[in-house]
Amino acid sequence: MQLLDGKKISEDIKNEITAEVQKMKDNNEKVPHLAAIIVGNDGASLTYVGSKVKACEKVGFESTLVKMPSTTSETELLKKIKELNQDDNIDGFIVQLPLPEQIDTQKVLMAVDPSKDVDGFHPENFGRMALDMTTFIPATPFGILELLERYGVETQGKHTVVIGRSHIVGRPMSILMGRKGFPGNSTVTLTHSYTKNIAQITTQADIIITALGVPNYLKAEMVKDGAVVIDVGITRVADESEKGYRITGDVDFDLVSKKASFITPVPGGVGPMTIAMLLKNTLLAREQRKERNL
Ligand code: GUN
Numbered sequence: 001m002q003l004l005d006g007k008k009i010s011e012d013i014k015n016e017i018t019a020e021v022q023k024m025k026d027n028n029e030k031v032p033h034l035a036a037i038i039v040g041n042d043g044a045s046l047t048y049v050g051s052k053v054k055a056c057e058k059v060g061f062e063s064t065l066v067k068m069p070s071t072t073s074e075t076e077l078l079k080k081i082k083e084l085n086q087d088d089n090i091d092g093f094i095v096q097l098p099l100p101e102q103i104d105t106q107k108v109l110m111a112v113d114p115s116k117d118v119d120g121f122h123p124e125n126f127g128r129m130a131l132d133m134t135t136f137i138p139a140t141p142f143g144i145l146e147l148l149e150r151y152g153v154e155t156q157g158k159h160t161v162v163i164g165r166s167h168i169v170g171r172p173m174s175i176l177m178g179r180k181g182f183p184g185n186s187t188v189t190l191t192h193s194y195t196k197n198i199a200q201i202t203t204q205a206d207i208i209i210t211a212l213g214v215p216n217y218l219k220a221e222m223v224k225d226g227a228v229v230i231d232v233g234i235t236r237v238a239d240e241s242e243k244g245y246r247i248t249g250d251v252d253f254d255l256v257s258k259k260a261s262f263i264t265p266v267p268g269g270v271g272p273m274t275i276a277m278l279l280k281n282t283l284l285a286r287e288q289r290k291e292r293n294l
Contacts, residue, residue, distance in 0.1 A: 004147045004264045010272035021060035032286035033062035035093035040070035055275045074103045085113040092118035092285035118281040136281045141172045143273025148183040156185040161205035165192045169211035215248040220255035229263040
């Protein structure tokens with residue numbers, strides 16, 4: 001069994017990005033500038049956004065954090081998005097999800113200028129992804145592709161089973177693994193809450209990507225010998241530690257890792273890759289804007 005070490009690979013990527021930023025600085029060019037909007041006080045969301053801003057600083061990007069109260073109306077949020085769309089200093093921005101219930105998420109995501117949509121959540125960018133066009137691939141799926149690529153995990157002709165059809169992970173992952181090229185050329189099965197006999201399907205899988213958010217859901221009996229297992233779960237489970245919780249994945253790691261050929265740990269697998277790929281998308285956004293003399 002080999003660990004797919006997202007912590008290490010994400011550090012490699014951040015170092016590569018830092019070198020690119022240094023070149024921009026040496027040439028007196030603008031450096032990438034990422035903005036993040038967060039609405040409300042959800043602890044996990046605040047932590048994630050904080051990590052994104054910190055990562056920007058680490059690689060030499062500019063960053064702006066826009067904090068809005070949980071009572072923010074949809075109109076107020078749309079106005080802020082319009083401001084960021086029009087702000088030439090901002091190369092890319094994200095609206096941290098989930099949003100409070102008075103706000104229509106789809107309407108918000110559609111208001112983001114696709115050329116600044118570094119999360120890749122705008123329908124235009126999602127469509128471009130499905131059509132193999134240049135786009136911003138959502139950070140978590142992009143991170144998984146990058147792990148598969150850097151570890152040389154064979155995907156061609158393999159049966160990939162994706163568990164969960166969320167717009168952020170499962171759905172895009174199912175599209176990306178079936179695209180032409182590497183990583184891709186996989187035969188994909190997308191499973192979800194209405195799938196019958198899921199273990200019968202997962203035991204046929206060469207690659208399992210689970211993005212469910214149910215701790216220890218994927219048991220050893222559900223995995224065939226030699227399978228590649230990618231765990232996207234990041235559920236906070238209460239414990240006795242100082243923080244009061246630990247992060248738990250969807251995979252029963254101790255037993256599944258004995259059967260897997262490659263496996264991502266939680267924490268330290270897919271999680272750190274997500275932030276690195278958001279930075280990569282922001283660098284791409286800056287390069288595209290430079291081409292347009294912006
Ligand atoms: N909430 C959970 N994951 C994400 C993400 O990748 N981007 C944003 N904006 N919000 C999220």
